[in-house]
Amino acid sequence: xTVVSPLGYRFPGGTYTIAHWENWLLxxxxxxxxxxxxxxxxxxxxxxxxxGAGTSITTLFEVCGAEGPGSVGxxxxxxxxxxxxxxxVEYRMEGSIVRWEQLVDERxxxxxxxxxxxxxxxxxxxxxxxxxxxxxxxxxxxDSTGATS
Amino acid sequence: MKVGDQLPEFxxxxxxxxxxxxxxxxxxxxxxxxxxxxxxxxxxxEGRVIxxxxxxxxxxxxxxxxxxxxxxxxxxxxxxxRPVFDTDxxxxxGEISAIEGDRATCAVWLKRGDEIVVSGTAVIDISxxx
Numbered sequence: 001x002t003v004v005s006p007l008g009y010r011f012p013g014g015t016y017t018i019a020h021w022e023n024w025l026l027x028x029x030x031x032x033x034x035x036x037x038x039x040x041x042x043x044x045x046x047x048x049x050x051x052g053a054g055t056s057i058t059t060l061f062e063v064c065g066a067e068g069p070g071s072v073g074x075x076x077x078x079x080x081x082x083x084x085x086x087x088x089v090e091y092r093m094e095g096s097i098v099r100w101e102q103l104v105d106e107r108x109x110x111x112x113x114x115x116x117x118x119x120x121x122x123x124x125x126x127x128x129x130x131x132x133x134x135x136x137x138x139x140x141x142x143d144s145t146g147a148t149s
Numbered sequence: 150m151k152v153g154d155q156l157p158e159f160x161x162x163x164x165x166x167x168x169x170x171x172x173x174x175x176x177x178x179x180x181x182x183x184x185x186x187x188x189x190x191x192x193x194x195e196g197r198v199i200x201x202x203x204x205x206x207x208x209x210x211x212x213x214x215x216x217x218x219x220x221x222x223x224x225x226x227x228x229x230x231r232p233v234f235d236t237d238x239x240x241x242x243g244e245i246s247a248i249e250g251d252r253a254t255c256a257v258w259l260k261r262g263d264e265i266v267v268s269g270t271a272v273i274d275i276s277x278x279x
Binding site for chain 1: 161165168169171172174175176177178179180181182188189191192202203204206207208210211214219220222223224225226227228229269
């Protein structure tokens with residue numbers, strides 16, 4: 001399957017405020033107890049930038065041509081925190097798809113490697129920055145055993 | 150505190166598929182492999198669901214929090230090598246690789262037995278630990 005390169009695809013942008021309930025559930029999923037002082041768990045930096053930038057995992061899968069179970073893999077994250085994330089703070093987000101490469105894995109299977117970057121701002125300025133890299137395998141799902149989103 | 154010091158480990162004795170379902174809802178993650186055993190049967194994985202990458206990373210974050218506190222994480226740069234499945238037992242660990250002023254850089258990892266499934270580096274604020 002050949003997908004039109006989404007390199008340069010800009011997310012609509014927008015704002016996001018982490019709710020108490022979602023941070024509580026998120027933190028519980030990590031097996032940790034609630035954090036003090038309205039601190040958000042640092043792994044909120046996965047979904048908050050995506051949703052705050054006005055996109056979604058569903059949209060990213062569509063734009064990049066995900067083909068079904070096992071077709072999407074996770075390669076890496078680079079997440080920077082200028083200060084801790086907080087519940088109840090409104091963050092503004094902007095970002096885009098910054099890299100798209102057609103590659104072949106060690107077993108000879110083709111895949112597209114995609115990176116997207118999003119910056120998060122609060123009233124003080126840049127609060128966090130993420131770059132996530134996902135792979136979109138171009139082969140039959142039954143061949144796949146890779147890590148996921 | 151010095152280069153080479155090991156960070157205290159954070160263990161998850163059995164990765165819980167119920168938590169993956171909650172996490173999928175929080176993340177608005179439509180990828181079936183995290184909550185639908187039929188999806189992973191289609192992949193030949195015997196119906197074991199696959200833990201979300203952010204949850205694998207969260208165990209490393211919790212390990213860092215135990216060491217340096219809940220406001221200490223400044224940067225996480227990680228690669229995901231292998232999937233983690235429900236009921237897997239995993240342990241997060243780390244080692245200080247550099248100290249510069251109020252920042253420490255740590256090699257971090259998540260292991261399943263002897264197998265490294267996530268690896269990378271973390272930068273943490275250690276100003277309150279001096």
